[in-house]
Amino acid sequence: MATYDVVMFDLDGTLTDPKIGITKSVQYALSKFNIFEDNLDNLEPFIGPLPAESFQKYYSFKESRARQAAMFYREYFSKFGIYENVVYPGIPDLLMQLYRTRKKLIVATLKPTLFTEKILKRLELYDYFTLIVGSNLDGTRSSKAEIIQYVLSELPGILKQNIIMVGDHEQDIIGANNNGIDSIAVAYGYGSIEELQNANPTYFANSVEDLRVLINGGK
Numbered sequence: 001m002a003t004y005d006v007v008m009f010d011l012d013g014t015l016t017d018p019k020i021g022i023t024k025s026v027q028y029a030l031s032k033f034n035i036f037e038d039n040l041d042n043l044e045p046f047i048g049p050l051p052a053e054s055f056q057k058y059y060s061f062k063e064s065r066a067r068q069a070a071m072f073y074r075e076y077f078s079k080f081g082i083y084e085n086v087v088y089p090g091i092p093d094l095l096m097q098l099y100r101t102r103k104k105l106i107v108a109t110l111k112p113t114l115f116t117e118k119i120l121k122r123l124e125l126y127d128y129f130t131l132i133v134g135s136n137l138d139g140t141r142s143s144k145a146e147i148i149q150y151v152l153s154e155l156p157g158i159l160k161q162n163i164i165m166v167g168d169h170e171q172d173i174i175g176a177n178n179n180g181i182d183s184i185a186v187a188y189g190y191g192s193i194e195e196l197q198n199a200n201p202t203y204f205a206n207s208v209e210d211l212r213v214l215i216n217g218g219k
Helices: 019-031 040-046 051-059 063-079 091-100 113-122 144-153 170-178 193-199 208-215
Strands: 006-009 104-112 131-135 163-167 182-186 203-205
Touching: 019 040, 019 051, 019 063, 040 051, 051 063, 091 104, 091 208, 104 113, 104 144, 113 131, 131 144, 144 163, 144 170, 163 170, 163 208, 170 182, 170 193, 182 193, 182 208, 203 208
Parallel strands: 006 104, 006 163, 104 131, 163 182, 182 203
Antiparallel strands: none
């Protein structure tokens, strides 16, 4: 089993459980269009992808309406949802261990960089990471493959075989595959087992402990 010098982590569903903040933000945005969803569990599919894309996919919003909905989403998220986010048990210890063994840790997420940095600082995880890359609020850098590509451009001289991406959705695995790096699909997040398997990850982790072992080359 390979060992890795650089570990890229998705945020939502991988490092943190964002369910309450994201689903309440969606709930708020939908209410602006007189769509009322009381069961937050029904809004879990919004965790991971960009909000505008999900409004189109799950509520058949046209592009302009989806953009407007995403603005309402961020209106709630920036004030409240950003604080309704908790770190998964075991993640702080994992990051500390990797940091102490001089792994280069990076966050690569579809969440806007601004929000990502605030969340990591509030959860006291920010200092473990040498680079934090997310989407832009203007709608650019909006695919995981593009985000990973940008991260790789910031790592001159590091061989791709020494870099791995960790995430809970198919876009994390597909983005890694498209950029020629290994990946770990985590089963404890919000992506379905079927979608993760179909994306063809290098490894599969059922728990944070599995993740630690895989990143450390089976040790």
